[in-house]
Amino acid sequence: MNLDERIIGMIAQLSAVRRAEIGPTDRLREDLGLDSVCSMELLSMLAEELDVDIALEEAMAVTTVGGAIEMVRQHLGARADAV
């Protein structure tokens, strides 16, 4: 499972929206119903699982599924493809 799939899997788990229906342009709040705490929980789970440090302000600026994937990719750098 690649990084994108892992992230989408976690979003599906938190949002109770089916995995197949989640795409990069989906907005975490408006489209998937994740409130601010839930969105942060997602990013926190990612930070924990992938061992990256993400500042709260940076995480709060993320609004879409694609944005979450991109942010994690940037933090992972070269490690992204190995995850």
Next chain:
Amino acid sequence: MPSEELASLRASVERFARAEIRPAEIDREERIPTRVLSGLAEMGLFGISIPEEWGGAGLGLHGVCEMVATLARIDRSVATMVGLHLGLGTRGLVAFGSDELRAAFLPELAAGRKIAAFAATEAGAGSDLAAIATRAVEFEPGRLRVDGGKIYVTNGGIARVFTIAAATPGLRGAKRGHSLILLERGDRGLEASGEERKLGLRGSSTTSLHLDGVEVPIARVIGAPGHGMEQLAHVLSWGRTAMSAGCSGAAQAALAAAMEHTATRRQFGRPLAAFEVVREQLAQMAALAFAMEALVEQTCALEDSPEELASRSRAAKVFCSEGDWEICDLAVQLHGGAGFIEETGLPLLLRDARITRIFEGANDVLLVAHGASAGLRADLHVGPALAKAKAIADGLAAAVSRQAEELREWLGVRLVTQQRLLHRLGGLLVLRESADAAVLRAEADGTPGTSALAEHWAEIAWRRAAPLLEGPLPLDRIDLIASRAP
């Protein structure tokens, strides 16, 4: 409704309640007599929060809270039954229902000919409502089939109309997974059963709800399919605020009983109230009751700001339910042995208060959520109103903000998974909000009496905040002990 009319309605409700409601009988019989239900319906109480065009009085949250608090001063089971109908039971339909759905159901609900219930909790979904397993599918165009089961349904045995939360993945193209659906007693496959025997609130009906292939038109979905969780947040804001008002009313009844008893009961040649330690407890109870009422008032004032209402109602629910328990417990204590005897009514106050710390969101879960919301906000500043407030409340507010900021800097996004830290932060925030509310109310009132109450509460809140500013005890030791506990 103008404030004079509201005051007049409140006076009528209080007169009726004092004459007709007998708490000991309701507790013993485990039901609310029909004459009480009919009397409340005749006064229009079941319709006060329903818009006038559907037969109600169109009152907002403040009006609902006034009535619930008035009833709770006399009997908590009746207040819960009415509060549930006005809050969780009908609010979803009023706020989000289609005109057709509202026209079909609200007039009967407003008249009290039908009572409303709300069913979200399931055996596997308590505080974690996203885990709801009750499912509704569109089995043929325009028709829904609902299967599942609900537990702890307040008003379940007397309600004719149920708002239920169900998983509806993919319904009408909605990505989101849940919807609120209106069901009726009489819908084939719906059965309410098994009145629970409870520690308190025995007059309030609590049943399970079995949903076995219940088929209803898709028009019974409240609002847009898939938006159940955000609707639920709104409905819970109303429910929690109304419940806080009930806690405030019941606590005032307990305080009044304690004041009367300690003024008349003599020991060692003096009334109990002449003793310093007793007076200290009475002052603590009065200051706490004052802060509870103030927080409810200020929560009601946020009615038109959904996000702020959701946050403040969570704080009010935690603060008022804990405060209710504390005041009722102290009232029992101050009554001495008499406080343990059912006939005095004190044990009933205490028993009825206990559930409020659990239902409509267990307090510990709410504190973690409150801490998480606060942890995410960088704007926990001292607002303009607070600039005028007392130094103690300002000091507390500043300490809470500092704590939140330090945690944010230290943990970053990982803060939201640190439950024990969030629990403490939530607790600090609730104390801060209660002190703010008390001070602001005293400022608005401007009398020396309320000023003393606010100052007293702010100081108690500050002292209670101190241990929460300490770090939590070591988790490895806790885990070791908890895993070995018998």
